[in-house]
Amino acid sequence: MKxxxxxxxxxxxxMRFTHESxxxxxxxxxxxxxxxxxxxxxxxxxxxxxxxxxxxAEKVTVTQGGxxxxxxxxxxxxxxxxxxxxxxxxxSLTPKGNEKLNNAFEAQLAFQSSFFDETLxxxxxxxxxxxxxxxxxxxxxxxx
Amino acid sequence: MKxxxxxxxxxxxxMRFTHESxxxxxxxxxxxxxxxxxxxxxxxxxxxxxxxxxxxAEKVTVTQGGxxxxxxxxxxxxxxxxxxxxxxxxxSLTPKGNEKLNNAFEAQLAFQSSFFDETLxxxxxxxxxxxxxxxxxxxxxxxx
DNA sequence: AGTTATCACTTTACTACTCAAATGATAATA
DNA sequence: TATTATCATTTGAGTAGTAAAGTGATAACT
Numbered sequence: 001m002k003x004x005x006x007x008x009x010x011x012x013x014x015m016r017f018t019h020e021s022x023x024x025x026x027x028x029x030x031x032x033x034x035x036x037x038x039x040x041x042x043x044x045x046x047x048x049x050x051x052x053x054x055x056x057a058e059k060v061t062v063t064q065g066g067x068x069x070x071x072x073x074x075x076x077x078x079x080x081x082x083x084x085x086x087x088x089x090x091x092s093l094t095p096k097g098n099e100k101l102n103n104a105f106e107a108q109l110a111f112q113s114s115f116f117d118e119t120l121x122x123x124x125x126x127x128x129x130x131x132x133x134x135x136x137x138x139x140x141x142x143x144x
Numbered sequence: 145m146k147x148x149x150x151x152x153x154x155x156x157x158x159m160r161f162t163h164e165s166x167x168x169x170x171x172x173x174x175x176x177x178x179x180x181x182x183x184x185x186x187x188x189x190x191x192x193x194x195x196x197x198x199x200x201a202e203k204v205t206v207t208q209g210g211x212x213x214x215x216x217x218x219x220x221x222x223x224x225x226x227x228x229x230x231x232x233x234x235x236s237l238t239p240k241g242n243e244k245l246n247n248a249f250e251a252q253l254a255f256q257s258s259f260f261d262e263t264l265x266x267x268x269x270x271x272x273x274x275x276x277x278x279x280x281x282x283x284x285x286x287x288x
Numbered sequence: 289a290g291t292t293a294t295c296a297c298t299t300t301a302c303t304a305c306t307c308a309a310a311t312g313a314t315a316a317t318a
Numbered sequence: 319t320a321t322t323a324t325c326a327t328t329t330g331a332g333t334a335g336t337a338a339a340g341t342g343a344t345a346a347c348t
Contacts, residue, residue: 002187002190002191002249004253005253005254005256005257006257006260006266006269006270006273007253007256007257007258007259007260007261007269008253008256008257009273010260010269010272010273010276011165011256011257011259011260013273013276013277013280014158014161014162014276014280015162015166015184016205016280016284017158017276017279017280017283018158018159018162019205020205020280020283020284020286020287021155021283022159023205023287024283024286024287035304037304040159043146046146047146052326052327053326053327054326054327061160061163061164061167062305062306063305063306063307064326064327064328065305065306065307065308065327065328065329066304066305066306067327068326068327068328068329069304069305069328069329070304070305072328084313084327086313086314086326088325088326088327089326089327105146109148109149109151109152110149112149112151112152112155113149113150113151113152113155114151115151115155115279115282115283116150116151116154116155116279117151118282119278119279119281119282120275120278120279122150124275125150125151125154126150127271127275128154128272128275128276128279129150129153129154129157131264131268131271131272131275132154132157132158132161132272133157134263134264135161135259135260135263135264135272136157136158136160136161136164137263138259138262138263139161139164139165139168139259140160140164142164142168143164143167143168179334181334181335196296196297197296197297198295198296198297206335206336207335207336207337208296208297208298209297209298209299209300209335209336209337209338210334210335210336211297212297212298212299213298213299213334213335214334214335216298217334228297230296230343230344232295232296232297233296233297
């Protein structure tokens, strides 16, 4: 019988949770005709616009190529605009994109929160946030 | 300025962390010629063998179709065997698969653990495990 | 006995990602 | 002014996942 470490158990639970909740979130966002990834990207743009593609790629942990294709789709749907300045393309939300994000925003945040509100007290959530933040920041460092 | 909820902040951190650490893990497992998903599947098989494909699919949160392809690949590399009994295929590790898993096992668990050992005390890890377990179990319920 | 239902698994068509080579606009150099 | 370098973005080829239709072996009716 193989012996697990505490860390590996945490790792497994987190992987399962993010996978399951990502699926549920995709299902949920269908009503707004969005995917979880698209919501994430639109939200980041709304916070940081105007932002370049490479900066955006880094924020959402997708490769350059991935972002390029993703934005092409979002541009086709007229949710974002790319304004080229020399070699850099600055991304911003169109009014339509902004409206779509605003429509989905509250519902999606409530949806995300529900996973934690259902099972944890406010105090526990604060603790969880502190712990996971430390872990995430250190893995972010490692990724470079 | 949009207002985040605590839950949505936790959600984002977790998504980022699992994505980053999954990438790092894939990189790490290259030395064993495995992906994170394959390691996960081989480990589940070693624990539950003989196991059917649908049971396995549920354990690793991949669809039936996904598992079917994945196992076809693993079978081609002779890491697993499928033994058909009526309509059900029972999956088990081959000696080669078992050896490969054993080779990678300790290193991979140490690797997974390192994310938490680096930043959290043993006590904090226990707390994190308890909290994330509760959250994951409830999302698992919802997935059905 | 012949038809229909069931059920685990496979396959098709599609999507979205990856890496790495190509593109294209400008800057720097000769 | 022609050539080369730079660098953000795009694109080509490949991989791995999904949903849903298809397959095939057996069970269960009529």
